[in-house]
Amino acid sequence: MVTTPRITPDLSTNVGALRLAFPTLMASGCYGSGEEYAPFVDLARIGGVVLKSVTRFPRLGNDAPRLVPVASGLLNAIGLQNPGIDAYLERDVAKFAERPCAVVGSVAGFSVDDYGYVTERLAARDEIDAIELNISCPNVAHEGETFACDAALAERATRAARQATTKPLIVKLSPNVTDITEIARAVEAAGGDALAVVNTVRGMAIDVExxxxxxxxxxxxxxxxAMRPIALLAVWEVAAAVRLPIVGQGGIETARDALEFLLAGASAVSIGTANFTDPRAPVAICDGLSTYLNEHGYAALRDLVGAANPTFLGTR
Ligand SMILES: Cc1cc2nc3c(=O)[nH]c(=O)nc-3n(C[C@H](O)[C@H](O)[C@H](O)COP(=O)(O)O)c2cc1C
Incomplete structure (x- = not known):
């Protein structure tokens, strides 16, 4: 019997100019700065860490309880707790220098000016390889309207960040919109390099007692x-609307889940909530992707990007 020799498939991928050795980013707010997970995971075996979102001023976050487990998912309302950009740059950023994976800073803001200002400060640091823009925040100047839910606001926030850095700029979209493709196009027009698709879905739970x-x-x-099919549809639709590379996320727990997002048109995936129950999930996902590529005769993961989506506009 002739057996095909197993090769080590190429799992590397590009998110714009951001080169990743593995297609797995750890989602913002779900992985600390990476060091919390280092005892369990070889950080050289993940693509990178997206840091917790940072704002211009310190934030204490929302009142407790902030986390509620629900069927197949988690509700969170952390409220962007963070020390503010000054303390963050002074205390935290230097320790990211030794990371054996990509380090993506996450910027949040409550005005267009915030997005430009915090991006400029954070991106100026050599320890930061790219910026993710968390635009799921209310604009205080516009009756609290969420940046990610209004194409004009999303465009302005992206433009402000774009003018503040030449590093890769990934803009994170919200699923809480009528037409996500409209927002994706606005971000593309404003000079975003890539899209993170998607942030959490709005929800609530009631204590009946x-x-x-x-x-x-x-x-x-x-x-x-619980949110995976919603996120997958968003990736599918955005992949048909813009040419920008996509980082798919929302409920990815296994290699099979990650494959669905890659086949829909994502160039990489982010893993968040799964890390809370299984810190080794990201490495298991890469192992599973290698097995799939071997079994199906693919030499490189990139060849799968958008392969199930006839409307995929991007490049592999
Ligand atoms: C506890 C918690 C905190 C989060 N904090 C942030 C954050 O600071 N900034 C951000 O852009 N997304 C944040 N997210 C959203 C995640 O980055 C991710 O986009 C989302 O949870 C969907 O992926 P998942 O289902 O794999 O967790 C947070 C999610 C959770 C569960």
Missing amino acids: RRAPMLGNVTGGLSGA
């Missing part, structure tokens, strides 16, 4: 397996 909402903030964001 207390007859009150479970989360201190009343509403929160749903993540985990």
